[in-house]
Amino acid sequence: MGDSDLRVWPGHPWPLGATWDGRGVNFALFSERAERVQLCLFDDQGRETRVDLPEYTDEVWHGYLPDAAPGQVYGYRVYGPHAPERGLWFNPHKLLIDPYARALVGRLDWAGPHFCFQLGHPRADLSFCTRDNAATMLKCQVVEPGAGRGTFRPPRHAWHTTILYEMHVRGFTMRHPEVHESYRGTLAGLSAPAVIDYLRGLGITAVELLPVHAFLDDRHLVVKGLRNYWGYNPIGFFAPHPAYLATGQLREFRAFVRTMHDAGIEVILDVVYNHTGEGNHMGPMLSFRGIDNASYYRLVPGNERYYMDSSGCGNTLNFRHHRVVQLVMDSLRYWVEEMGVDGFRFDLASAMAREAGHFDREAGFLDAARQDPVLCRVKMIAEPWDVGDGGYQLGNFPAGWAEWNDRYRDTVRSFWRGDPGQVPDLATRITGSSDVFARRGRKPWASVNFVTAHDGFTLADLVSYDRKHNEANGEGNRDGTDDNRSWNHGVEGPTPDNAISQLRLRQRVNMLATLLLSQGVPMLLAGDEFGHSQQGNNNPYCQDNPITWLDWERIGTDGRRLTRLVSWLIRLRRDHIVWRRDRFLKGEPVPGTDIVDAQWINPDGRERQVSDWENGETRFIGLLLRGAAGFYYVTPTGEPRPDESFLLCMNSGVAPLTCRLPVLPDTGHWLPLLDSADGPVLSAAPVQGDGTPYRMAGRSLVLFRRTLPRAGDGGDARPRPTDPARERR
Template sequence: MKPPAHDLDFSVSAGHPDPLGATWDGEGTNFALFSANATHVELCLFSPQTGREVARIEMPEYTNEVWHAYLTGIRPGALYGYRVHGPFEPEAGHRFNPNKLLIDPYAKALSGRFSWSDALMGYRVGSGREDLSFDRRDSAFAVPKSVVVDPSFVWGDDRAPDTPWQDTIIYEANVKGVTQQRSDVPQTERGRFLGLVAPAMLDHLVKLGITAVELLPVHAFVDERFLVERDLVNYWGYNSIGYFAPDPRYLAGPGVAEFQHMVRRFHSAGIEVILDVVYNHTAEGNQLGPTLSFRGIDNVSYYRLSSENRRFYTDYTGCGNTLDTLHPRVIQMILDSLRYWVETMHVDGFRFDLGAVLGRTRHGFDQEAPLMSAMRQDPVLSRVKMIAEPWDTGHGGYQLGGFPPGFGEWNDRYRDTVRRFWRGDGGVTPEFAARLLGSAELFDKRGRRPSASINFITAHDGFTLADTVSYTAKRNEANGEDNRDGHSANFSFNCGVEGKTDKPDVLARRCRQMRNLVATMVLSQGTPMLLAGDEVANGQLGNNNAYCQDNEIGWVDWPLEGEEDRCNQQRFVANLLRFRREHKVLLQTRFLHGGEREDGEVDVRWLAPEGGEPDNGHWGDSNWRCIGLLLRVAADAPDYEADDDALFIIFNAGTSETAFTIPDARENHLWHEVFSSATADGTPDIVHIVMGGMEIPVEGQSVLIFREESKRWPPFNNGPRDDA
């Protein structure tokens, strides 16, 4: 069917094969689309007023597997899509169907919401031949339109904070979830990019001590059909369909300026922006999924197909398909996307969902795989923060510690070990000690630093901090999957009562355990990551997989204006993060291995409660739950100074009080207690000033910190302060 006549004023010429996508030059727009196997390509233009197709232009030129055209008179705001012709041979991997309107993989913006319909399928739904059949219905009415964009923006004096890795504090947040219930954010900005940088929100993050906001996926994404049929949505956004376009649901108006404004405001507050990106799969699913973009443009180039039958997809993601990150054009698309978000949108880094896919070759994971090698040497990308979720769902997909220099990695072993230690599990203390020092056995190679370990207790995927100390089992019934989804091994503990309770003793214990967990993370070597809402003890009613809960379950439940949050947690976290910033020994750029320094001291020592260093009997004792850690600046630190301060930290996961013998301080120095997790804000009720050999009581389930200070009176207390 031909589109109706139109009154658009444009002329068509060959244009250029690069750059890919729609590029406006002030007079017209160049369109370029890669497809190695198409026979011809049609560019479709749509009315911004009615959304109807008003022109269809056959791309006049084909150069180096790129179809291209230049349209004079087509300006920013123009809506377009593609119809790509070619063989429909699913068993050979080809799924061309020109009846399906396709999103430009390089579209910088999308207009309109995605609407589920059988017409989106390249095959006839209900046919006995399934995806081998061919569907002739037009899908344009159900597909968002690509938008020609002018991404220029007045950045002024915008500068990236360029926060050193060792100083970085990451705050993981969902754009909507973190702002939707904040009464001090304007109603029209809640749930959008602009809401993240509302004055009250920025003030909160700055006072808390956050240096980088890591946003759950903001690339354009699709709500899966099975969720829509349950009146749910893909709240987290891990179902991308466009790697250059911000999702329209986070924008109040057209274009991309709102995102750029958000970044500029974050930078002015000294906060970096890190994007969670999903370059492992797309929203098109398996062979029974919709034809929205890549599948209809060149299925065999964009996806990994089964070597046994190219009708089917290789699935390392659990989402039906896997992008072929070995194909040169897929590598180009990912690199172009990353550079676009850095150069045009000014973001400061990326967290790669199921990052092991990036390193998959034909023979398994390889840290020198083409895509990762290209990213590491790229003059733009090598300057920004790169964080991998170091696993995928395929065989050999767990690669914690296996990424090359330049990458940080989500350390789930840190999460599980710290939870188990404070839960009181036996035999965990030796591994707990390794996690406190940056997991050197995993990361201390090839010049990597302790900051490569992204230490977290909670993340979007799993229990919140409050639920970790309130539930022993997940409560995911609201997801509509009979509680089968989500992790079952949560290493959580309910402190005596499952779920909500009014019992004062249980609530007090939960508050203390939350403080212990956060304190451990902040005092560990590595890069701490805080889940949005944990600073106010936000809960999700025990749901540890709230990916589809775009409602009060998934949104952060902020305290009412003027009210304290549960447990006074926000003030505690702010004080603790300030304490970390002020103590160099917590920001090491070298791994600590007990090396001797110029002053004869060693950079790290473990201590047993009775005094002295633990022996094999301690390390092998499954009931040993109280350990001391003495930290000094690493012997080989480039900025080593002999008079740098030292910290002595005691972690007692046991339920009873333990007498602990204090180690010797340097000559003319004493140990001053500066922190205790037994109090709501971390300020000790009684400040102990002690010398080596003295014995002090350590409450059960608590963390104490002593700072080594010169003998003087009154003592200088540089511990957490109650002024957040």
């Protein structure tokens, strides 16, 4: 420790971070209010050498070390005033992580003195801690840049053809028998042939990974023997989470992306830029707080000791500061250009678009992202809310963005639970939520539809529990939402009652089919397709154990059948544009024809009238999609042809009912493809004529396809997915 005789040159203020140029390393760190910055270098034995960065240009401290190289471990110590009441927390006794670090090494030991104040002091956060934390602190590592640039071949699936699959890097493979033990829980594990074959067979087009940016296990969780499993506690926006790299090398992430691309699958990252793991004024000093707290975070005006918190995690990044916007934009471009990812889902995105405390669709970050030549080519998905006042902003993000649609989730759950008055809203949700998104030229794909996600019950638990069961989280079952819109069907949790089990299975089929036959972009939660349960825990953010790990060896017959059905529904959606059209359905005749693009049908086979929509007790809805109404696909010979017609009927009532199949002005018939009352298998029922009564069970969904005679043999000449009879076998 102490001053160094290493050669130090002035270097450059850009790019920020540690940049190897083939001869030496340039170090650059933004801090508007610092008075001195020391670069701390560590050798293989952990010995520290300190070097003052010699230059300060445009609020950036910088220096160039011609003797440094990739692999060098480093951190910073930043000097300045310690005045918490003014939002200034400088403390050079604390080693800090470079916000632009491409890799982190070591581990954070919470037994170390990582708070800049004295724990237990009567006025704790106003005190000053002089204990050094370097020995127990995470550290940064210089990496060689550009190894992956220009070598990715992204599939670039159009939005309206996209099927999202939300998954966790660790939980997906921790119990996978065909993934080598040394690779389980890592990106190398997700690259295993068995995983790729499964994803391709399922038919999804994009994996959406829960956070892979470097994150922390919260101190209060570690004390209780728990982990921050989900990863929504970031400390580095450029570095992959070290535990997800089996090899410890960045090339593992790039290899994973290339493997997915080769399989035709895009990689979407769930990113958390709204807050950091440093928490509120009683949190640790690990990076941003010690570098320039007043620039990086939103502070309470007039009482800057405290943080404005619209994330619910203690702090919120200050997107009114240009350096914060630059940090996030640089991070996003890095993951696209050098790591090859295809898009992002932004956690609590409303927090990133707050100007003067309020959401603004023209906020600096949103404007920057919209015009960026790199980001305009990738998928951008907003979680359109935060926990602050006015934070719920579904439908208010700019054109070009897609948004998680929680109204879709709530309506589908409520309808299939049998709640009254859901039919009108369900009709809007399954046709793309035009009431929310049909403005400013936005398309149905702006709605990311989901019934379940990482946050909440799995699909199996949604039909098995009336109440959350989060006791394992150690918070007295107070955490997690109570508004689950779930139903246990008579028994809480597992049951030997076969009738209840089969009804639960039917309800899972109902909701999966509804999701995959809705306009918009469907998102599946990994494991829902075969029945993964979290034992009723609807907030397992801290459960890094079999509660959250997918159990591949206990899927069972019903799980395998349901998986095959999900795969078939995905192929049906892929092969028929009526289920994924790029324009909103209007229920009006297509210009130049008398064919209506979508019709709502009553059980008697007739079109619904205004009085039918006003009946809050009805629990039946039928949707007729006419393939000739402007829905075209291109044949292998390049000839455009109209798509087929389909009828989707849903009955969420307890009682069975008879529905008459609508009469169409052609010579076709109705072929039942799927009846959820039969379980997760496809129907092999005979063709039905127009006006024929069809008996629907209570709480069931039936899908029909219109068959047209083939010249000469009465067959069906139009393309379709796999033969239903074969699929049943």
